[in-house]
Amino acid sequence: MSYKRTLIDLYVGSMADFALDVEPSSWTWRCLRDASASELRRATEPAFELADQVDRKAFEGIVTHFLGYRESMPEHSWLLYDHGQPLGACLVSSRHYFSPEKAAPYVDLVAVRPNARRRGVASELLRKSGKSLWDMGNRDVIHAHVRRGNTASEHLFRRHGFLLWLKG
16 A cells, blocks of 8 residues: 655635624524534534545544644634534634744634535634634734645635645
8 A cells, every 4th residue: 555645735824814803694603612522523524524534534633632632722713503503613723833932823624514515604614713813812823734635725715815835
């Protein structure tokens, strides 16, 4: 069996792009700080049901351990619902990627259930987490890794002002 390296690119955005208020919608927000691990899994797992082994493994690692990591920021991570049905989630943590002295916000996961895709859910989730971070004084950068070829994620981050910083 040959090993094929998964190429992951780093995207970096300005927190200033999240300074504006999130537009009101008919959807309901739930902060992950107030949610259970089972709610998190229910909101995100369907997004990865048909994913390949690499993405599924990454997803399992994030969702299984996110609420227990010291770096996790559940107060800035959000679940989105429509009439009580989960649409997706955005998980944010704090990472020392750029500097050992100061951690910066990191988007661990933006997951949208298949039946909610192409409705602006991922954008709403990213904006809500970004606005939450901005309101609490995070004014520098926010970053995320995107598996090369994941065009939906690449477009999401570019739409929100992120730039390709480093090709992996």
